[in-house]
Amino acid sequence: MRTAYSVETVRAAERELMARLPEGALMQRAAAGLAAVCTRLLTRRRGRVYGARVVLLAGPGDNGGDALYAGARLARRGAGVTAVPMDPQRLHPGGLAALLAAGGRLAQEVPRRADLVVDGLLGIGGRGGLRPAAAALAGQIPPGVPVVAVDLPSGVDADTGEVAGPAVRADVTVTFGAYKPGLLVDPGASLAGAVHLVDIGLELPPAQTQALQHADVAALLPAPTATSDKYRRGVVGILAGSRQYPGAAVLAVAGALRGGAGAVRYVGPAAEAVLARYPETLIGPGRVQAWVAGPGLGEGRAGEVADLLAQDVPVLVDADGLRGLDPELLRTRSAPTLLTPHAGEAAALLEVPRESVEAGRLSAAAALARRYGATVLLKGSTTLIASGGGPVRVNPTGTAWLATAGSGDVLSGLAGSLLAAGLSGPDAGAVAAYLHGLAARHAAGSAPGTPILAHEVAEALPKAWHEVHSR
Ligand SMILES: NC(=O)C1=CN([C@@H]2O[C@H](COP(=O)(O)OP(=O)(O)OC[C@H]3O[C@@H](n4cnc5c(N)ncnc54)[C@H](O)[C@@H]3O)[C@@H](O)[C@H]2O)[C@@H](O)CC1
Numbered sequence: 001m002r003t004a005y006s007v008e009t010v011r012a013a014e015r016e017l018m019a020r021l022p023e024g025a026l027m028q029r030a031a032a033g034l035a036a037v038c039t040r041l042l043t044r045r046r047g048r049v050y051g052a053r054v055v056l057l058a059g060p061g062d063n064g065g066d067a068l069y070a071g072a073r074l075a076r077r078g079a080g081v082t083a084v085p086m087d088p089q090r091l092h093p094g095g096l097a098a099l100l101a102a103g104g105r106l107a108q109e110v111p112r113r114a115d116l117v118v119d120g121l122l123g124i125g126g127r128g129g130l131r132p133a134a135a136a137l138a139g140q141i142p143p144g145v146p147v148v149a150v151d152l153p154s155g156v157d158a159d160t161g162e163v164a165g166p167a168v169r170a171d172v173t174v175t176f177g178a179y180k181p182g183l184l185v186d187p188g189a190s191l192a193g194a195v196h197l198v199d200i201g202l203e204l205p206p207a208q209t210q211a212l213q214h215a216d217v218a219a220l221l222p223a224p225t226a227t228s229d230k231y232r233r234g235v236v237g238i239l240a241g242s243r244q245y246p247g248a249a250v251l252a253v254a255g256a257l258r259g260g261a262g263a264v265r266y267v268g269p270a271a272e273a274v275l276a277r278y279p280e281t282l283i284g285p286g287r288v289q290a291w292v293a294g295p296g297l298g299e300g301r302a303g304e305v306a307d308l309l310a311q312d313v314p315v316l317v318d319a320d321g322l323r324g325l326d327p328e329l330l331r332t333r334s335a336p337t338l339l340t341p342h343a344g345e346a347a348a349l350l351e352v353p354r355e356s357v358e359a360g361r362l363s364a365a366a367a368l369a370r371r372y373g374a375t376v377l378l379k380g381s382t383t384l385i386a387s388g389g390g391p392v393r394v395n396p397t398g399t400a401w402l403a404t405a406g407s408g409d410v411l412s413g414l415a416g417s418l419l420a421a422g423l424s425g426p427d428a429g430a431v432a433a434y435l436h437g438l439a440a441r442h443a444a445g446s447a448p449g450t451p452i453l454a455h456e457v458a459e460a461l462p463k464a465w466h467e468v469h470s471r
C-alpha cells in the first residue's frame with residue numbers, strides 16, 4: 001500500500017521529530033537522500049558526478065535549503081553546481097554557506113547548458129500558482145535536461161494535486177517522509193515523473209490517501225473455495241443497455257463475467273445481443289447479491305434504477321443511471337451504494353461546472369461521497385475512490401488509452417461483480433479500477449502505441465488477475 005499525507009499531518013510529524021533531533025538533522029537527511037538520487041541519475045547519464053553541470057533553482061524556504069545542501073554534497077564530489085535564487089535576498093543561509101564552501105556558485109539566470117536541474121523552488125509551503133519570479137525561473141529550464149523536483153514539483157498543490165498556472169515538469173521527484181496526495185493525483189501526479197520516497201524517520205498516523213499495490217489487490221480478490229457454488233460466489237445483476245445502446249449491456253456483462261461473481265444476470269432490452277456474445281449470462285429478473293444500473297440505459301429509465309435502489313443489496317450506479325439521482329434517497333439506503341461518474345457526470349451531480357471537478361478532483365470526489373452518502377469512484381486521468389469516512393483511494397494503474405467508448409461499462413460490470421462477491425464499496429471500486437487499468441495496459445501492450453477497444457480491456461482482465469497474483 002502506498003500512502004499519502006496532507007501537509008498539515010506531515011508538518012505535525014516533522015515538528016514532533018525535530019523536537020527530538022539536533023537542529024538541522026532532518027534537512028540533512030532530506031539533502032542526503034536528494035543528493036543520492038541525483039548521483040544515481042548523473043552516473044547513469046554520464047558515467048560519473050565529477051564534472052557534471054548541476055543547476056539548482058533555489059526558493060526562499062526550506063525546499064531551497066534542501067536543494068542547496070544537496071548541491072553542496074554534489075559539489076564536494078566534483079560537480080559544477082550553480083544555484084539560481086528566486087529571490088537573492090531570501091536564500092536558506094545555512095544551505096547557501098554550505099554550497100559556497102563546497103565550491104558552488106550563484107547566478108541570476110538559469111545556465112543554458114546543464115546535465116541536471118534541481119527544482120528547489122517550492123515544496124509543501126507553496127500556495128497557489130507560481131508567482132512571477134518563480135514562474136520565470138521555471139520557464140528558463142533548458143529543454144531536454146532532466147529535472148529532479150525536491151519534495152514535489154513546484155507549482156503543484158501538495159494536498160490536492162491542483163496546478164494553478166505554470167508548474168515545473170519533473171522527470172523524478174524526491175519526496176521526504178511521506179508521499180503527498182498531490183504526487184498521486186492528477187494533474188500534479190503527471191508532473192512528478194518517477195517518485196522516490198526518502199525515509200526521514202517520521203512517525204505518521206493512519207493514512208488519509210492510499211494507492212493499492214499488487215499485493216493489496218491480490219489479498220482482496222475473491223477466490224472460490226471447495227464449498228462455493230455459483231450462488232455463494234455471488235450473482236451480479238446488470239440493468240444496462242437499450243435498443244439504441246445494446247453494446248453497453250454487452251460490455252458491462254463482459255466486465256462482470258470476469259469480475260469473480262459466480263453468475264451474471266442481465267435485465268433489459270439487449271438480452272439478445274448479450275446472449276449472442278455471452279451464453280453464460282442468466283436472463284431476466286431474479287435474486288442477486290449486487291446490482292449494476294445505468295450503462296447505456298438512455299433516457300426515461302430512472303424509475304427502473306430507483307426500483308433497484310429500493311432493494312437492500314449493494315447497487316452500483318453508472319452513466320445514464322446517475323441522471324437526476326436523489327441524494328436523499330441514497331442517504332437513506334442501508335446497503336452500500338457505489339457511484340461511478342466521470343468528471344462531466346460528477347459535475348452534474350454536484351451542480352458545478354465540469355472544469356471545477358477536473359481542477360479539484362480530490363475535493364469533488366469527497367464532496368460527492370458526502371452528499372450522496374455513497375462510495376464514489378470518480379473516473380479520469382487518475383481515478384479516485386472516496387467514501388464517507390475512510391481514506392481516499394487513488395488508482396495507480398490507469399493509462400490514457402482507457403479514455404475510449406465503452407471502457408466505463410466494462411469497469412462498472414467488473415466493480416459490480418466484486419460487490420456481489422462480497423467486497424465493500426471502497427474495496428470493489430479500488431480493485432476494479434486497478435484491474436481495469438492493468439488490463440488496459442495488457443491490451444495496449446499487444447500492439448504498442450495503438451488505440452485499444454473496450455472489449456479488449458474486458459478480454460485482458462484474466463491477465464490482470466494473473467499479474468497481481470504472480471508478484
Ligand atoms: N520541515 C521539515 O522538517 C523539513 C522540511 N523539508 C523541506 O522543507 C519544505 C517546506 O519548507 P517551507 O515551509 O520553508 O516552505 P517552501 O520552501 O515550500 O516555500 C515557502 C516559501 O515560498 C514562498 N511561496 C509560497 N507560495 C509561493 C508561490 N506560489 N510562488 C512563489 N513563492 C511562494 C513563501 O513566501 C515562503 O517563503 C519541504 O517541502 C521540504 O522540501 C525537508 O528539509 C525535510 C524536513
Ligand SMILES: [K+]
Nearest residue numbers: 119122150154
Ligand atoms: K520543489
